Amino acid sequence: MTTVEKVESELLDVSPGKAAGARLKSSGFVRYIPLILLAIVIIVIGLYTPNFLTARNAINILRQSAALGLMAIGMTTVMIGGGIDLSIPSMMAFSGILGAMYMRDGGNPFVAALIMVGAGMLGGSINGFAVAYLRMIPFVVTLAMMNIAMGASIWITQSVSVAPINQGFIDVVMAKFGIIPMPVIFVAIVTLIAQVLMKNGIFGRWLFAVGTNVRAARVSGIPTQRVIFSTYVVSGLFAGLAAMLVVARLMSAAPTMGEEGVVLDIVSSAVVGGTSIYGGLGSPLGSVIGALFITLITNSMNMMKISYYWTLIIKGLVIVIAVILDSLRRR
Amino acid sequence: MAEPYLRMVGIQKSFPGVQALKGVDFEAFAGEALALIGANGAGKSTLMNVLGGVIQPDAGQILIAGQPVEIHDPLQAAAHGIAFVHQEMAILRTLTIAENLYITSFPTRNGLIDFEQANRLSSSVLARLGHDFPPETRMRDLSPGDQQIVEIARALLGEPRLIIFDEPTSSLTSREKARLFEVIRSLKKEGVTVIYITHLLDEVFGICERAVVLRNGETVGGGMLSQLTYAEIVRLMIGTADVSSYFRHRTAQIGDIILKVSGLNQKGVLSEISFELRKGEVLGLWGLMGSGRTELSRAIIGLDPIDSGSIEIRANGSLKPIQPRQAKKWIGMVTENRREEGLLLPKSVKTNISLANLPALISRVWPLVDNKKETQEARTYVDRLKIMISSLEQPVETLSGGNQQKVVVGRWLQRNPVIYIMDEPTRGLDVGAKAEIRTVILELADAGAAVILVSSDIDQIMSMSDRYLVMNRGRITQELPASASKDELIAAAAGGQ
Numbered sequence: 006m007t008t009v010e011k012v013e014s015e016l017l018d019v020s021p022g023k024a025a026g027a028r029l030k031s032s033g034f035v036r037y038i039p040l041i042l043l044a045i046v047i048i049v050i051g052l053y054t055p056n057f058l059t060a061r062n063a064i065n066i067l068r069q070s071a072a073l074g075l076m077a078i079g080m081t082t083v084m085i086g087g088g089i090d091l092s093i094p095s096m097m098a099f100s101g102i103l104g105a106m107y108m109r110d111g112g113n114p115f116v117a118a119l120i121m122v123g124a125g126m127l128g129g130s131i132n133g134f135a136v137a138y139l140r141m142i143p144f145v146v147t148l149a150m151m152n153i154a155m156g157a158s159i160w161i162t163q164s165v166s167v168a169p170i171n172q173g174f175i176d177v178v179m180a181k182f183g184i185i186p187m188p189v190i191f192v193a194i195v196t197l198i199a200q201v202l203m204k205n206g207i208f209g210r211w212l213f214a215v216g217t218n219v220r221a222a223r224v225s226g227i228p229t230q231r232v233i234f235s236t237y238v239v240s241g242l243f244a245g246l247a248a249m250l251v252v253a254r255l256m257s258a259a260p261t262m263g264e265e266g267v268v269l270d271i272v273s274s275a276v277v278g279g280t281s282i283y284g285g286l287g288s289p290l291g292s293v294i295g296a297l298f299i300t301l302i303t304n305s306m307n308m309m310k311i312s313y314y315w316t317l318i319i320k321g322l323v324i325v326i327a328v329i330l331d332s333l334r335r336r
Numbered sequence: 337m338a339e340p341y342l343r344m345v346g347i348q349k350s351f352p353g354v355q356a357l358k359g360v361d362f363e364a365f366a367g368e369a370l371a372l373i374g375a376n377g378a379g380k381s382t383l384m385n386v387l388g389g390v391i392q393p394d395a396g397q398i399l400i401a402g403q404p405v406e407i408h409d410p411l412q413a414a415a416h417g418i419a420f421v422h423q424e425m426a427i428l429r430t431l432t433i434a435e436n437l438y439i440t441s442f443p444t445r446n447g448l449i450d451f452e453q454a455n456r457l458s459s460s461v462l463a464r465l466g467h468d469f470p471p472e473t474r475m476r477d478l479s480p481g482d483q484q485i486v487e488i489a490r491a492l493l494g495e496p497r498l499i500i501f502d503e504p505t506s507s508l509t510s511r512e513k514a515r516l517f518e519v520i521r522s523l524k525k526e527g528v529t530v531i532y533i534t535h536l537l538d539e540v541f542g543i544c545e546r547a548v549v550l551r552n553g554e555t556v557g558g559g560m561l562s563q564l565t566y567a568e569i570v571r572l573m574i575g576t577a578d579v580s581s582y583f584r585h586r587t588a589q590i591g592d593i594i595l596k597v598s599g600l601n602q603k604g605v606l607s608e609i610s611f612e613l614r615k616g617e618v619l620g621l622w623g624l625m626g627s628g629r630t631e632l633s634r635a636i637i638g639l640d641p642i643d644s645g646s647i648e649i650r651a652n653g654s655l656k657p658i659q660p661r662q663a664k665k666w667i668g669m670v671t672e673n674r675r676e677e678g679l680l681l682p683k684s685v686k687t688n689i690s691l692a693n694l695p696a697l698i699s700r701v702w703p704l705v706d707n708k709k710e711t712q713e714a715r716t717y718v719d720r721l722k723i724m725i726s727s728l729e730q731p732v733e734t735l736s737g738g739n740q741q742k743v744v745v746g747r748w749l750q751r752n753p754v755i756y757i758m759d760e761p762t763r764g765l766d767v768g769a770k771a772e773i774r775t776v777i778l779e780l781a782d783a784g785a786a787v788i789l790v791s792s793d794i795d796q797i798m799s800m801s802d803r804y805l806v807m808n809r810g811r812i813t814q815e816l817p818a819s820a821s822k823d824e825l826i827a828a829a830a831g832g833q
Binding site: 201202205206207210211213214217218220221222223224225226227285 | 664676690703
C-alpha cells in the first residue's frame with residue numbers, strides 16, 4: 006500500500022498550485038478517490054483471480070496500457086488547457102498507417118518513426134490552429150478531424166491492413182530489458198519527462214495558468230493562443246508515439262487501430278487520473294495511472310469472462326463517476 | 337408624505353473579502369422615479385439584486401406596502417410585482433421578439449402555443465413603448481437599443497408595481513432614450529414605483545424626482561432633486577473626507593517621457609486620446625465610471641484592440657512606436673477586478689506571484705523553473721509587501737482582499753516593468769490595506785517607475801497623483817496639476833453634463 010500512497014502524494018504535487026493545508030481540507034479527499042478506487046480494484050481482482058498478483062501479469066498489464074498511457078498524456082495536456090481532443094485515436098491510426106506503408110515499401114524504419122510522429126504533430130497543429138487562432142470549439146474541430154483522419158486511413162489502405170513491417174523496427178520497439186518490455190520503459194521515461202516539464206517547465210506553468218484563468222493569464226503577458234495551439238501539437242505528438250508502439254505490437258497497421266471506443270478510454274484515463282474536464286488541473290503521471298486502471302478493468306473482466314457489453318457499461322460508469330467527483334472537487 | 341411602497345431595512349451582504357452592503361435602509365414611494373446613484377462598487381447593483389431576488393442578503397428586511405416579504409428568487413420577486421431590467425441583457429438572440437417576451441408564459445390553445453395571440457399581445461406591449469417591430473423579428477436582427485426596448489417590454493408584461501432599471505440607457509440612442517423616458521413618465525402616472533440606477537446625472541435630473549446616493553455599501557445622502565445640484569451629488573458619490581489630512585512627501589524627480597500616446601481611437605469608446613507619461617510620475621486618470629478610464633488602460637496594454645493611434649515607449653534611450661500587444665513587455669497591469677483578471681484563485685501564492693516572470697526564473701542548467709530561485713523571489717516580495725500568508729503554498733482564494741491585491745502587485749514588482757497601470761488598485765480594501773498599497777505605489781514612483789493610476793476614490797487618487805488627466809465620455813477633457821483642489825476635480829469630472 007505504501008507505493009500507492011507514494012504515488013498519491015506525487016500526484017498531488019503535480020499541479021503547480023499544490024497547497025498543503027487548506028486544499029487538503031476542502032477538496033483533497035476527493036482528489037484521492039480515484040487512486041483509492043484503483044487500490045480497491047487491484048485487491049478485489051487479486052482475491053478473485055488466481056495468478057493475478059504476479060510479476061508476469063503486472064508486466065503484461067503495464068505493456069498493454071503503454072499506448073493508452075501515451076495518448077492519455079496527450080489528452081491531459083489538451084484538457085489542462087480547457088479543451089478536448091477526440092481525434093487522438095484516429096490520428097494515431099492514420100500516422101501509424103503512413104509510417105507502416107513507408108516501411109512496407111522498403112523505407113528506413115527510423116524515417117518511418119519520424120513520419121508517424123510528424124504526421125501526428127501536423128494533424129495536431131491543424132486542430133490547434135482552428136481552436137486557438139480561429140476560436141473554433143475544440144469538440145467540433147477534433148470531432149471533424151477524427152472523421153477526416155479515419156476516412157483518410159480507410160481510403161489509403163482500402164481497408165486492407167498494411168504489412169509486412171520492417172522486422173528491425175519491431176525488434177527495437179518490442180525489445181526487452183530483462184523481463185521489462187521496451188514500451189514500458191519508454192512510457193515510464195516519457196511520463197517522467199512530461200511530468201517534470203508540466204510541473205516546472207515554462208510551457209507547463211503557462212498551461213496551468215491558461216487553464217485556470219485565461220483572462221488573468223493574458224493580463225500577465227502569457228501568450229495564451231500559442232499555449233493552446235501547442236497543446237494540440239503535443240497531443241498529436243503523443244498520438245504519433247503511440248502509433249509506433251501499436252504498429253510494432255500488431256506487426257501491421259490498419260484503420261481499426263483507431264476505433265471509436267479508444268477515445269472514451271483515453272478520456273477515462275485522464276479523468277480518473279485527476280485531470281479536470283474544466284481545465285487547470287491534471288498531470289501526466291496521474292493520467293498514465295488512469296490508463297493502467299482502465300486497462301486493468303478491461304483485462305480482468307476479460308479474464309473473468311464478463312461479456313463485452315458489460316465491460317462497456319462498467320467503463321461508462323467509471324467515467325461518469327470520475328466526472329461527478331471532478332465536479333464535486335470544483336465546489 | 338404617504339407610507340412608502342417599498343422599504344428595505346438594515347440590508348447587509350458580504351462577499352468574500354468585501355462587505356458590499358453595510359446595513360442599508362432604503363425607501364421608495366408609489367408613483368415616483370427614484371434615482372439610485374453611486375460610484376462603481378458602491379453597492380447599487382447588489383442592493384437591487386437583493387430586491388430582485390438574485391442574491392440573498394445576510395441580514396435585513398424587505399417590506400412591500402407595509403407587509404414584510406421574503407424574496408428568495410426572481411420568480412418570487414415577480415410575484416410581488418417587482419420587475420428588473422438588467423444592464424446586461426438576458427435575451428435569446430436566435431428567437432423572435434414574441435418568443436423572448438413570452439418564453440416563460442406562452443399563451444396556449446389546446447395545449448399548444450398560441451402564436452397568433454402571442455404576436456398580438458407582443459405588438460400591443462411594444463406599441464405601448466412606441467415601437468412597431470413585427471413580433472416575428474428575430475432578436476439578433478435588432479439593434480442593441482431595440483433589444484433593450486424588448487427587454488423593457490418583457491418587464492412590463494407582468495404589470496409590475498415596481499420596476500428597477502439598471503443603467504437602461506447605456507445602449508440607447510437619444511431618440512430611444514426620449515421614448516424610454518416617456519414610458520417611465522406614464523408608468524409613474526399609473527402609480528408604479530420606478531427605481532433608476534445610473535451614473536449619468538443628466539438623466540437623473542431629467543426623469544427622477546428623488547435621489548439616494550450609496551457609497552461603500554452605505555446610504556450617504558440624497559433628497560429631492562429639485563433641491564440638489566450636480567456638484568452636491570458628485571460630492572456625495574465620491575466622498576467628503578478632509579483632503580488636507582493626506583500628506584505627500586514626494587522627493588522623486590520627474591524624468592524623461594517614457595510613454596507617449598497619440599491620437600488613440602476605439603470606436604464608440606475612446607476618441608483622440610493623446611498624452612505623455614514621465615519617469616517617476618504618478619499620473620491620476622480621473623473621471624466618473626464609464627468615462628473611459630478603464631477602457632484606455634486596457635487599450636494601451638493591448639487587451640482590447642484599438643482602431644487608430646500610436647503608442648511609443650522609451651526603450652534603450654529613445655521613444656519607439658510599439659504594437660499594443662507588445663506593451664506587456666514594459667507595462668505591468670493591475671486590473672480592476674482581481675478575481676476575474678488578476679489571480680489564479682485555486683493556485684498557490686507562489687504560483688501567482690511568479691506568473692508574469694517565469695522566463696527569468698529558469699535554472700541555469702535545465703530549461704525548467706528553478707524552484708529555489710522561485711521560492712526566494714516569492715519570499716522577497718511577500719516580505720516586502722508584508723503579505724500575510726501561512727505559507728507560500730497557500731491558495732490565494734483563501735487570502736483576504738488586501739493580501740490578494742498585494743499578490744497581484746508583487747507579481748509585477750518581481751517583473752520590474754518601467755510603467756505600471758493600476759486600475760482601482762484599492763477597491764474593496766479596508767483602510768489599512770489601502771494605505772499600504774498607496775505606500776507601495778509611491779515607492780515605485782520614487783524608484784523611477786511611471787504609474788498610471790485609475791481610481792474612483794478621490795482621496796486615494798489625490799493622495800498619490802502628480803498630475804491628473806480628466807476623462808469624460810471617452811475623451812481627455814482636461815489636465816490638472818497636483819495642486820488641483822477636490823472641488824476642481826469634482827467639477828471637472830461632472831463637467832460637460
